[in-house]
Amino acid sequence: MEKQKYGSNEEFCTEYKTEVxxxxxxxxxxxxxxxxxxxxxxxxxxxxxxxxxxxxxxxxxxxxxxxxxxxxxxxxxxxxxxxxxxxxxxxxxxxxxxxxxxxxxxxxxxxxxxxxxxxxxxxxxxxxxxxxxxxxxxxxxxxxxxxxxxxxxxxxxxxxxxxxxxxxxxxxxxxxxxxxxxxxxxxxxxxxxxxxxxxxxxxxxxxxxxxxNYPLGHYVTGAYWHDLEPGAVHLTLADTGWGKAVWGKYYGQWMAGAVVFVWDFRGKFEPSELLRVLADNKVTSFCAPPTVYRFMIREDLSKYDLSALTHCTTAGELLNASVFEAWKEATGLPLYEGYGQTESVLQIATFPNMTPKPGSIGKPCPGWDIALIDTEGNLCAPGEEGQICVKLDPRPVGLFTGYLDEPQKTENVMVDGYYQTGDKAWMDEDGYYWFLGRTDDLIKSSGYRIGPFEVESALITHDAIVEAAVTGVPCDVRGQAVKATVVLAPGYEGSEELTKELQNHVKKVTAPYKYPRIIDYVTELPKTISGKIKRAEIRAKDEADAKA
CATH class of the missing domain: 3.40.50.12780 (ANL, N-terminal domain)
Known part of the structure; x- marks a missing residue:
């Protein structure tokens, strides 16, 4: 395929068509x-x-x-x-x-x-x-x-x-x-x-x-989101056992004419090793979850020659503004966020012809008619929270056919001409989308609706926190109270003093009403085999403990 150039995102979305x-x-x-x-x-x-x-x-x-x-x-x-x-x-x-x-x-x-x-x-x-x-x-x-x-x-x-x-x-x-x-x-x-x-x-x-036809939908991923030209060397840090591998290590990259770079490390990655690999092999385009960038900026980046790197993307979690700024200051490169699912290709993204807003997943991709719909089925105005829904007519190239052998589950998400993603977001006045989390994960406390990612993002900016999962627990006064389950960095121990310090930290970083009233210190978070936090398991344990 030959990559076309577009002067603006509006022109890109209007003019680009996926040929099948x-x-x-x-x-x-x-x-x-x-x-x-x-x-x-x-x-x-x-x-x-x-x-x-x-x-x-x-x-x-x-x-x-x-x-x-x-x-x-x-x-x-x-x-x-x-x-x-x-x-x-x-x-x-x-x-x-x-x-x-x-x-x-x-x-x-x-x-x-x-x-x-x-x-x-x-x-x-x-x-x-x-x-x-x-x-x-x-x-x-x-x-x-x-x-x-x-x-x-x-x-x-x-x-x-x-x-x-x-x-x-x-x-x-x-x-x-x-x-x-x-x-x-x-x-x-x-x-x-x-x-x-x-x-x-x-x-x-x-x-x-x-x-x-699914690979054709990933041409936008490789050529435009990863900004690949023929001969570019692209590394997506993803395991071959889950969907992100075909997003970043296979279809779109080869269609865009790029070289797929593969680092076959085993076990947990070491940020210093990753930086060395990027530098030694002159990788030009890189994609990883925000957590990876967060670990890398803790290293002395001046020790590594990253001059070949021209474009960086991120997806999978909420990007914290401090990580965005630290990476940009060290490398001169902004981070371009994107959003999609196992069920789809890239749906929403920040492309090189857009000004990134740290924490925003960007704007809908060409060919994807996205709507935010509230619980009553109404379209959301800017600033209002709703579920991310994809219009099915015309059906976007790269959207899944359904859940095999489970027609009821497919029917549950294909509603009134839309595919309901199960994810919530809001859109600002400029048309940028801001991810809030899974619909099941949102916390309703004292009339406020709180997305777990917002609180987790605030928590991980504290040096004591390595990982955080935020959930709601039943509360007679507030309906639900915000709870944070956290993994501490080496050298820190859970205490009342640290709890107060973390609570005050969150109040300063985000809206004060979002601070966690309960903080539980654990050695590890429950996760799926693809590394996603199982908040439902944390909620189930809290409910069981409350009944005990």
Whole structure:
């Protein structure tokens, strides 16, 4: 695709249209096409766990994915079969995704932290036929397999000993042809492309289905939000087991002509190591959650040559103004926020042709007709809080088809011509949106409606706080009282004095009525496997404790 230039955001939203070719298939129509036209074009720079740097061109991905597609087909994988992929940020993940696209199989990217019970639930719920997994996951998969009758094909990646009944990734690729012509009944267009399991913050995860047109919706993500030009080197710091990986490490970046940079670190990231990787590898575009930027600005940034970096984006949490300002002061680069979901591509964002407002997620993306609707079904005026809703006619490219095998849950969110996201926000007079949180997470206290992100954002600006989760607890006087569950930084201990200090800090940073009347000190917060805070679990525990 050729990136068009727009003088203003208004022109961008008016003029840009997502073109949807007939029977589009990303593997054939993007990757294989680039490989045919310019086989040596750099596709990926990969830095492994041991620091080894590897470069791969599009010819490699075209041929290696063809080899795996042939091998999987020989093993019995067919169009429509669902394949769970549990791989680290190793090159094999991209090869596996492309191979599935070519066959028409439906990959189910999954985190490597899944337990035996998690694997059993997902395999049986989705009727998964095959699994491509790390050697370190094989034991769990073997245990789950005992109660998963649909699971027939097992492929192991990595250097560990091959488990019984598994195929070795490299061996089967080495034995197969590197040619996989486009099938006569090639999957594409409205056929199922992939399935994500939702984070499950409020219950069992749901199956979110996207079609083969979904990658086209991510062109805006790569070319315009990440501001990528051909040859740019982009790093999105995301695990391959959740949706942000295809947002920032795959579809839109390759369509924009950029090089996907992958840092395959294992375990918890170290901010100093991340800064070294950014500097040493001349990364030009970077995307990470606000928490990552918050950790990086605590480092001595003057020690790292970040001069190659030209554009930075962030999403997933509320961006605190102090983090925005500190990063901009140190690097000269503002942070451009964005908003979307597992169920969609980018819906709302701050683009380079806009002036960022710290804490605002920006304005609706082209092709996305967004409305804020209150609990009575009325459109919200500027300054009023409402649920973020997406108009379904015309249906935006990149919106999910629904929750598979759960029509009632799909029906619950597709209401009166809108997809209801379950997230709340308000819009200012300039048309910028300000995220408040999930509708279930909002706190109603003494007539005020308080978003947890606002209070959490205030708390984490205090040196004592590493993480914070804000919830409402029943209160006879106020209806609900604001409670903060916090993880302290090393060197701090919970006490009445610290509680008062934190409460006064919040009163100074945000509106005084929002301060937490209760602060609970914990060693860790309950989270989903994708790292999202499970506020519902905190609320349930508080309710149980109140009844005890």
């Amino acid at each position: 070719p007939d029977n589009y298939n990303f593997a054939f129509d993007c990757v294989d096409k680039i490989a045919a036209d310019d086989p040596s074009r750099l596709a990926m720079i990969h830095v492994g766990p041991d620091g080894t740097r590897t470069e791969k061109d599009f010819d490699f991905f075209s041929k290696k994915s063809a080899r795996l597609a042939n091998a999987l087909s020989k093993a019995g994988v067919e169009k429509g079969d669902r394949i769970m992929i549990i791989l680290y940020r190793r090159i094999d993940w991209w090869v596996s995704m492309l191979a599935c696209h070519k066959i028409g199989a439906v990959p189910v990217p999954s985190p490597n932290l899944l337990t035996v019970k998690d694997i059993q639930f997902r395999v049986n719920f989705a009727k998964i036929k095959g699994i491509i997994a790390e050697d370190s996951v094989a034991d769990r998969a073997d245990e789950a397999h005992k109660s998963c009758p649909s699971l027939k094909v097992m492929v192991q990646a990595g250097e560990g000993d091959l488990h019984d009944g598994w195929l070795d990734f490299e061996t089967i690729c080495g034995e197969a042809s590197d040619s996989f012509p486009r099938p006569a009944d090639c999957a594409g267009g409205d056929d199922s492309l992939l399935i994500f399991f939702s984070s499950g913050t409020t219950g069992q995860p749901k199956m979110v289905e996207h079609t083969h």
